[in-house]
Amino acid sequence: MKYIFALAFMFGTITLIAQNPIDGNWKGTRETPNGSFEITYTFKVDGTALKGASKSQRGETELKDGKVDGKKFTFSVSFNDRKIDYNGELVSDDQIVLKNERGEMKLARVK
Numbered sequence: 001m002k003y004i005f006a007l008a009f010m011f012g013t014i015t016l017i018a019q020n021p022i023d024g025n026w027k028g029t030r031e032t033p034n035g036s037f038e039i040t041y042t043f044k045v046d047g048t049a050l051k052g053a054s055k056s057q058r059g060e061t062e063l064k065d066g067k068v069d070g071k072k073f074t075f076s077v078s079f080n081d082r083k084i085d086y087n088g089e090l091v092s093d094d095q096i097v098l099k100n101e102r103g104e105m106k107l108a109r110v111k
Contacts, residue, residue: 020045020068021071021090021093022043022045022050022068022071022073022090022096023043023044023045024042024043024109024110025040025041025042025109025110026040026041026042026043026096026107026108026109026110027039027040027041027107027108027110028041028098028105028106028107028108029105030056030102030105037056037057037058038056038057039054039055039056039105040054040055040056040110041053041054041055041063041098041107042054042055043063043073045068045073048067048068048069049066049067049068050063050066050067050068050073050074050075051063051066052066052075054077058079061077061078061079062077063075063076063077064076064077064078064083071089071090071091072087072088072089072090073087073088073089073090074086074087074088075088084100084101084102085100085101086098086099086100087099087100093109094108094109095107095108095109
């Protein structure tokens with residue numbers, strides 16, 4: 001019985017370590033002077049590094065310089081030789097708030 005409990009505990013611990021709650025696909029809408037458009041982010045946490053991409057009607061862009069510290073994270077994207085820095089925070093299992101120089105956007109987990 002002790003061995004079964006120990007194995008179950010180790011499996012549970014490994015599962016928790018293996019997946020970060022930020023991992024996955026997230027979707028939000030950005031309002032602009034030209035109307036609104038949808039953006040989908042794919043995040044993958046690897047230790048303290050954040051990798052992934054953003055995808056919109058303008059195309060797909062790789063995330064750069066991604067870092068994770070608990071529920072908070074940062075990254076940048078580049079469009080037409082312009083770099084935009086983002087600060088994000090996981091506020092619940094199904095919501096992330098992203099901030100940049102243009103304002104704030106709420107993302108919902110894509111299930």
